[in-house]
Amino acid sequence: MISDERRRMADLVDTLDAEQLATRSLCDAWTVKEVIGHLVAAIAAPNSALLKLLVRSGFNIHKANARLAGQMAGRPAGELAGLLREHADNPLQPPIVGYPGQLTDLQVHGQDIRRPLGLPHRLEPERLRVTLDFLVGGRAVGFVPRRRPLGLRFEATDLGWSAGSGPLVSGGAEAVMLALTGRRVAVADLSGDGVAELRHRIERQ
Incomplete structure (x- = not known):
């Protein structure tokens, strides 16, 4: 991958x-x-x-x-x-983040490039699933501050993927990935009663 x-x-x-x-x-x-x-x-x-x-x-x-x-x-x-x-x-x-960190770095930075240029993302579902599991799994040092996902439930509606419990943050896997890694622009693509709290955490961290 x-x-x-x-x-x-x-x-x-x-x-x-x-x-x-x-x-x-x-x-x-x-x-x-x-x-x-x-x-x-x-x-x-x-x-x-x-x-x-x-x-x-x-x-x-x-x-x-x-x-x-x-x-x-x-x-x-x-x-x-x-x-x-x-x-x-x-x-x-790399230590701690391992191969999932390498894959996540490529997928997130790929979107850092493609979104501002208006280019299609072409992300692979099975790779997104690996990245989402990594981002909420506690090993994503340098990717996600530990407190950002706590107490929230994340759902990727196009993957049938979910993690966590609490107020809901729901949307496409690409938007969930980008929001977890602090890309503010992706928050607008999400819905649920946990979005406001996630936005607040991104702005603070």
Whole structure:
């Protein structure tokens, strides 16, 4: 699943023009190309490069990752696509989040890119199910603050998937995934008596 998502991302990158690459993504203040740079850096950047940036960033992993993504984004888009294909089968399995974290990173960032560009999402149901289970399962460190899903019931109406108990947050799996990971734009696609509380938590965290 992960390897295929990397190749699909490479195919997407090959279709983007300069204006699209410079468009703001849903991921903080990153452009589309910087999001791509982040995905490439996770599998293609030398460990020594990350270590140097960690030192420069005061050992703040988030700042180091942002700087590394920016460096990668300075490369031509075709080169980034090539690196995604070259390293598509990289067996990287980060601690705690493991393979589900890798798959989730690709799916969420894919939507960070596609939504602002108005491109179809083409997400695979079985992969979305893995990601949703991961996001509410307590291991999604760096993806979902622990308190965000607590006391709410989430339902993906197009998957027959649900988790949790409490006020309901219901919608398509893609919108549930994006809202759990803090993308405010996706909240408008959800319904239920728990949506207001989820929106409040996203705005606070």
